[in-house]
Amino acid sequence: MWKLVAVLACAVLSTAPRPIGAFNFLVLHPLHSGSHEVQLRHLSQQLALRGHRVTYLKFKNFVQLPPLEHENITSITLAVDNSDGHVPFVTPEKEGRFMLPLDVMWRDGLSPWGVPLDAFWTVPAHCDTLLRDVRLRRRLRQVGFHVALVDLLSNECGLALAHALGVPAVAYWALPATGGEATFSAGLSSPSGAVPAFMSTYSDAMNVLQRGVNLFYAAMNQLLMRFQFFLADRSIQRHLPGSPDSQQLLANLSGLLENSDFSVDYPREYPPNVVNVGCMQCREPYPLPQELEEFMRGSGEAGVVLFSMGATFDASIAPPELLQKLLLAFSRLRQRVVMKISGVLPKTLAVPSNVRIERWLPQQDVLGHPKTRVFFTHCGLHGAMETVWHGVPAVAMPVYGDQLDVSSLLVRRGLAVRLYKESSAQQILHAVTTVLDDPSFARRAAEAKRVMRDQLTSPLERAIWFVEHVARTGGAPHLKLASRTLSVVQKHNLDVMAAAAALLAVLVSVGLRWRPAVGPPRLFHSHRKTS
Missing domain, CATH: 3.40.50.2000 (Glycogen Phosphorylase B;)
Incomplete structure (x- = not known):
């Protein structure tokens, strides 16, 4: 009898409605979360305190922070199988942990040419581990998430998973939005003449030479990112055939939480769904030991x-x-x-x-x-x-x-x-x-x-409001720029200018061909009498 009562009580509690306005959030970290985890952990805790439910998915890392302890937070930890040691920067074991290449970073970390290219091969390992687990996808789909919060660095496959679950994605970008996935996200504009490229060290006021170098840095970023997209898209199509590619997933983000603040960074144009949340973790000091x-x-x-x-x-x-x-x-x-x-x-x-x-x-x-x-x-x-x-x-x-x-x-x-x-x-x-x-x-x-x-609301309050707004509005489609899907040619009207140039060329050509037939214009007319 008591067993039956207990079972019925558990059933009632498990089907009890969420608090009014409560949502389910899915947090997706990449293979290497590092210090990026600080912000999203803090945001997740605050969402849980507001009555929302958070599923927090991350990979085993070289710094393993303790699980988030709250009844509204469910933690999932994945690991790359690197038993054969084929994945760089991951410990060679069944449940491998990502390890920062500190020796390389100390030696070549400030050189644009010192980027370890073998780091790109962690992308397929991350994608395969995240996307091939059908049981994980089934488990996540049953939850019924309203918004996915995706730690964006090297996490195109996190976006693909959110899309497969039918969940609008809001990305978090922990670095300056001058390179990487951020420059492809939500229609964010990064004109190389005014926005210093990643690792350029320039300001937003550049001379001609600096703008030329900055353009080169920006082009290199595009080249490297397209190679990364190629690697990610191969895995995405293998596990989720028919999924949009990486660039489409980034362009169609419902929003981007940017770890920046205009008191430190240079001012720039932001779409309405890009929100500055720099110092979201900042607070007054607690007493020291x-x-x-x-x-x-x-x-x-x-x-x-x-x-x-x-x-x-x-x-x-x-x-x-x-x-x-x-x-x-x-x-x-x-x-x-x-x-x-x-x-x-x-x-x-x-x-x-x-x-x-x-x-x-x-x-x-x-x-x-x-x-x-x-x-x-x-x-x-x-x-x-x-x-x-x-x-x-x-x-x-x-x-x-x-x-x-x-x-x-x-x-x-x-x-x-x-x-x-x-x-x-x-x-x-x-x-x-x-x-x-x-x-x-x-x-x-x-x-x-x-x-x-001196802000109207704190960065944390802005972040919470925005992700709740995306949840309430089914992905905030009203905030998405139409320009996010335009190519470079369309965005800068290069096709229009090319068509206008072609039309002008045709008119000039026709004019030049027609002119000899009618003869040169006569500026003076003779009125001489004939005898």
Whole structure:
């Protein structure tokens, strides 16, 4: 009897209606989610707190964050079968984990020619793992999702899965929208004369030579992306025959959440379904652990320098000579230094008395601490946004990819001084002391903080409203630009101009042929009498 009651109770609870206005969201990460996961985890948690249900799908990664704990969140973790070791950057095991090629990134990460081309071969591995699992698709289809939130970097197959499920897709782009899939998304315009290309380090005001170089960078981005689309589309058609290709999927996005803010990035034209959500994770600081708080407070008026270069700074992989130069430079500061370094420091390195090493630290809580004076950062976009939001000037040492562009943004706004991986200890010391001693850096950082926070709604509120709006309107078709499906020829009226030129050529040709037949025009007429 009690068993029957329990079964009936479970049945009633499982069929109970969702809260009014609640939706089902599907979050799809690519093979490598990395720091991109921070934003979408935060957004997923907030959606769950509002009564929505979230299915959170990701792949095993080199940094495995704990599962999201909420009754409205279901986590699914996939892994690439790399038992034979054929997939680059994935551990050779049955359930392989993606590993960042840190050695390559440290060596060649700032060169456009240093992009490891074998990284493209992770795309078919990701696609095959995600799309060939028919049981997974059946399970997801039964949920009845309203919107798919797709972490867009190398995730064309996530878009294909969302399309196969009949779910409108909203993409999240964690990098500057100057390269990659973002430049193909939702009709977003990226004219090379005004929008600096990925890794160009240019501003939005370029001279003739810079525009020429920028055009070349933009063309290279197009070429590389089309090769990636080719690889992804082969897998998509193998598992989902008849599916739209990658470019069509990107063009028909219901929206794009762009990790940017105009207080940092350059202003540009955005379609109505592209929403700036930069610093979506930013918040006021929480109290620090007691030992760390005591270290910070003990710095006195001099304050603290925060050093954090993200997951790229592993002591076992970062150049040992750079570690030595950093510690030597920091030992000469009157400030205390908190360094976030993963891995094990070489025993030959002596840690100065004013330096505290942490394997992990709550970055925003330290940035927002009143004793923090400077942020020494690699200039990942998340960290750059956070340092502006908390009003802390920076010393930038980019390591790879978009970090060079992001550091250029901060330097041009007078919020940072840039170093390079090859900088000497003296140059490091000079950069840090320049930012510490020149009050203009702190003044501009305070102004940038005020501008970033002076918004009608927060980035998180905008993101939540937008994805709910897409769910309520069945994909927000009213926000999609007609120009998103136009080719380059159509978008710039090159066909119209070609037709006009052809018509003009015909008219000129006819005019030239007709003129000799009637003779040259007579400007003066003779009225001589005949005898």
